[in-house]
Amino acid sequence: MFTKIKNALFGENKQLKFNKICKANQISLEYKLNKNELQILSDIFEGREYSDYFPFYKKVTIIDIGAHYGYFSIFANKNTNNQSTIFAVEPSIMNFEKITSNINKNKIENIVALNCALGTKNENATLYLGNTSNNSLIHDYSLLKKEKSNEEIEIKTLDTIILENKVGKIDFLKMDCEGSEYLILGNMSSQTFDKISTISMEFHDLKNEKYTAETLLNILINNNFKIVKYQYNKTSMGLNYGKIIATKMFN
Numbered sequence: 001m002f003t004k005i006k007n008a009l010f011g012e013n014k015q016l017k018f019n020k021i022c023k024a025n026q027i028s029l030e031y032k033l034n035k036n037e038l039q040i041l042s043d044i045f046e047g048r049e050y051s052d053y054f055p056f057y058k059k060v061t062i063i064d065i066g067a068h069y070g071y072f073s074i075f076a077n078k079n080t081n082n083q084s085t086i087f088a089v090e091p092s093i094m095n096f097e098k099i100t101s102n103i104n105k106n107k108i109e110n111i112v113a114l115n116c117a118l119g120t121k122n123e124n125a126t127l128y129l130g131n132t133s134n135n136s137l138i139h140d141y142s143l144l145k146k147e148k149s150n151e152e153i154e155i156k157t158l159d160t161i162i163l164e165n166k167v168g169k170i171d172f173l174k175m176d177c178e179g180s181e182y183l184i185l186g187n188m189s190s191q192t193f194d195k196i197s198t199i200s201m202e203f204h205d206l207k208n209e210k211y212t213a214e215t216l217l218n219i220l221i222n223n224n225f226k227i228v229k230y231q232y233n234k235t236s237m238g239l240n241y242g243k244i245i246a247t248k249m250f251n
Contacts, residue, residue, distance in 0.1 A: 014038055015031055015035070017042070018031055018034070018038055018041070021041055021042060021046060024045070026078065027074055028106050029102055029105065029106075030105065033098055034069060037068070037069055037071075040068065040071060041069075041071050044071045044072055044075050045071070045075060050072055050174055052200070052228075052229060053172075053198050053200065053229075054172060054198075054200075055080060055171050055172055055198075056079050057081060058080060058081055059080070060081070060085075061084065061085050061086075061087075061167060061169055061170055062076045062084065062085070062087070062170070062171060062172045062173075062174070063087045063161070063172075063173050064076070064086065064087065064088045064089060064174045065089050065118055065174065065176070065184070066089070066090065066174075066175060066178065067088035067089055067090040067113070068090060068095055068176070069095060069098045069099060070088050070090075070098070070099035070102045070103060071102075073086050073088040073099070073103075074106060074108065074111070077108050077111055082110065083110075084110055085112065086110060086111045086112070087111075087112045087165065088114065089116065089118060089161070090113070090115065091117035091153040091154075091155075092127060092129070092151070092153075093115070093151060093153075096113065096115045099113050100113055114161065115154070116153065117153055117154070117155045117156075117177070117180065118157065118158055118177065118180065118184050119155035119180065119183060120183050120184075120187040121155070121157060122155065122156050122157060122160055123154075124154055124155065126151070126152060127151050127153045128150050129150055129151065157187075158184065158188060158192055159191075162192060162195065168195070169196075170197065171197045172197065172198050172200065173196050173198065173199045173200070175199065175200070175201035176201070176202040178204055179206050179211075181202070181203060181204070181216065182206070182211040185216060185219045185220070186215075186219060193223040193225075196248065197248050198246070198247045199220065199225065199246045200244075200245045201245075202241065202242070203216055203241055203244055204239075204241045205239040205241045212240075213232075213244065216244060217230065217244065224248060225246035225247065226246060226249045227244065227245075227246050228245050228246065228247055229244065229245035230243070230244050231243055
């Protein structure tokens with residue numbers, strides 16, 4: 001009986017927090033579709049996880065790589081000029097359906113949702129789905145834990161997305177792509193780097209000396225970016241991962 005009461009109260013508290021976040025930020029989300037990712041919702045809207053160096057209230061172009069349920073893209077919509085354009089890139093079919101639902105529920109017209117992953121070339125590939133919300137193109141990615149299943153997805157280069165959508169500049173590039181950041185940045189053309197003003201990204205632990213935070217820092221510095229934030233996150237999983245923010249050093 002005590003367990004049932006505890007679970008009922010805990011569930012109610014989660015929904016109260018969920019409703020509080022939605023009300024404070026004037027967003028509309030269906031609780032049943034989004035309740036499992038309350039922590040991510042809280043990190044973005046309450047913790048302001050991507051607020052550092054964010055172009056608040058300006059007319060900008062933003063690309064959200066690893067859009068998940070679309071929370072950051074919706075945050076960007078709410079905190080930039082309504083003439084801005086936001087591209088939400090998400091490979092998982094299930095996540096993409098939730099992005100579409102969340103965008104439609106909020107009647108947002110300036111988020112362009114793209115159901116694909118970013119990679120080194122245009123091709124089809126396998127996305128490995130974990131028991132949690134962590135999905136990756138890397139089969140032995142540490143945060144997958146136990147692989148649940150997989151699905152075939154489309155991969156595009158960032159150059160292709162820029163060309164197809166006639167993107168002239170990228171004011172803010174957000175990346176949380178579960179280990180693919182090394183290949184994306186490592187193979188990005190100098191012309192694409194030149195279009196980007198700010199990169200705010202998560203880096204992940206691949207347990208490989210070729211793919212570390214230092215690898216990413218060197219790529220960014222070599223492409224004329226200044227590192228303005230670099231930190232490791234606290235963890236109970238024995239992994240080395242964290243956050244990097246870099247801004248372009250214009251001559």
